[in-house]
Amino acid sequence: MRRTHRGVFGRRYQFRLRDILDGTSNTLLMAERVIPTKSKGRVAKNLSREKVILGPDACRVAVARDDTLYWKPAEGMSWPDGSLLSIGFQAILPPNSASCTTEQGILEGVMTVSSRHGNGAHVLVADGAVAFVSATIDAGSASNPSVAVGNYGDGKPAFPGVESPYGVWGALGSRACRESIDTSKVWQAPKKSITKEQLAEYATLPLQSWRPAGRRGSVMARQIDVEEDGTLILMDKSNKIHRIGLSRFENEDAYRAVETKRNRQTELLKTLDTDLEAALKLLETRQYEKFIQDYVHQERGGSGVKEFDLRKVTAELEVGRGELIARLDALLANRELLKSVGRERINRGQVGVSQVLEIGQLKLIMVAGRWKLTF
Structure with a gap:
């Protein structure tokens, strides 16, 4: 039904810029989604539609279980077909959270924005701007029911037309709910890509030991940078780039990372x-x-x-x-x-x-x- 299609795109429906009543600078148009692999971006399947609609947190619960079924990495990845599984996303769970479909298949579920940045993802806003959105953005409570129509057992979904149940993130995903949003602290500058020339230079940096907080063992990687939001950028032994929050490492390693950046930048000025x-x-x-x-x-x-x-x-x-x-x-x-x-x-x-x-x-x-x- 048209009234349950709250974003700029809807299957078998057409929307125009004039339909974006929330303002083009406050409305999501597109966003990143990683191509699923065994280690990143997998989509759980065959979940109860009642549970998912009445509480999208069911997706998170499912991916934490050992007996959950998943779509194979190549399944559903047909870009022109317009299905939710293939090309869709919803502003329900925050970036880089779980994704899932119900027993209805590729057209129904919760598809989450995702990237390999680790701490967020890029989005295209309806006014044409590209921005980075943090994974810590206010997304309300994932136990709140989604917007839908119909009967779902003893629970009731949110009624079409209400403000988003999923905080600022959800409000950005709707086009015409008249929500007032201050995006000054939401939109961050896009992350810069790393050139081949820079990768070759970074590969000469020394390997260091990094210890995950509260866990045994360590990993060997080269420190590239520490971003302003506290994201540590590392290059592993195979020269792959990883973006991980400093808080996920032992305090001594996090402190070393900050000092290393400061010392390197001081040397640059010389x-x-x-x-x-x-x-x-x-x-x-x-x-x-x-x-x-x-x-x-x-x-x-x-x-x-x-x-x-x-x-x-x-x-x-x-x-x-x-x-x-x-x-x-x-x-x-x-x-x-x-x-x-x-x-x-x-x-x-x-x-x-x-x-x-x-x-x-x-x-x-x-x-x-x-x-x-x-x-």
Whole structure:
């Protein structure tokens, strides 16, 4: 029934932007879901529809049991078919929680937003913005009944049109329930991907022992970064990336991770002025090819001369050379201020995995031990 389709999409129904009465900046359009594997994103099946509708927490209970049946990793993964199992999600359980279907099959259940970030997932908002949503977002109580119509034993589902039973997260999933939401603390900046170049550099970092809190044993991994929200990014022996909350490790290891990040970022600042000075000298003497090779990094992937049109970039540098020299001069004229601003932004967590530093109208990125300009 149309009235039970509370989001922007509904099977066999069509909705338009004018139907989003809650506001496009407060309404989810799309979200991440991992392709199920044996270790991540599995979907439980054949659960009682009565139990799932009257309390979606039944999904969590099911995945904690040893006798639960699951869809095989490849089953239901037919992107064009429009089924809930294949392409759907609901803002019921918070990101990276359990997913399940009822005995009705691929069209009914609780499908949860999921990612390999561990602490949340990316979403596309109806106004076109991309944001990251934490797994700790207010999602109300998973024991509350879902919105539905019909009879379900002794329990009653939530009536269509009511505010979401699932907190802020649920409110973001509905398009026309007139909920008032302050999203200023909900939407986080999207997580930055790690380039192949950076992966190769991280693979040279030393392996360290990490002990899970309250558990025996340890794992060996390389520390890449600690994000502002307390997520530790590690690279294991096979060079796979893992994002895990600091609170899941022993206190000593968590403290070491924070200190390691601070020490690394302090070291980064030591070469900032010397790199800018060398880049400035090459510009002043019009050694464009060497300047591009040594001190220019293009975000679309290349940092080497052969990976983009040298003639075109040289022409652009010739035109903008004077302005770029002026900006570099202004920064180098006050080196202490340069390092002070850089240090402040590092301490505030504004230099993350990709080691990007925006300062004095310039955007710099640390690549292979050298600060480079990125345009």
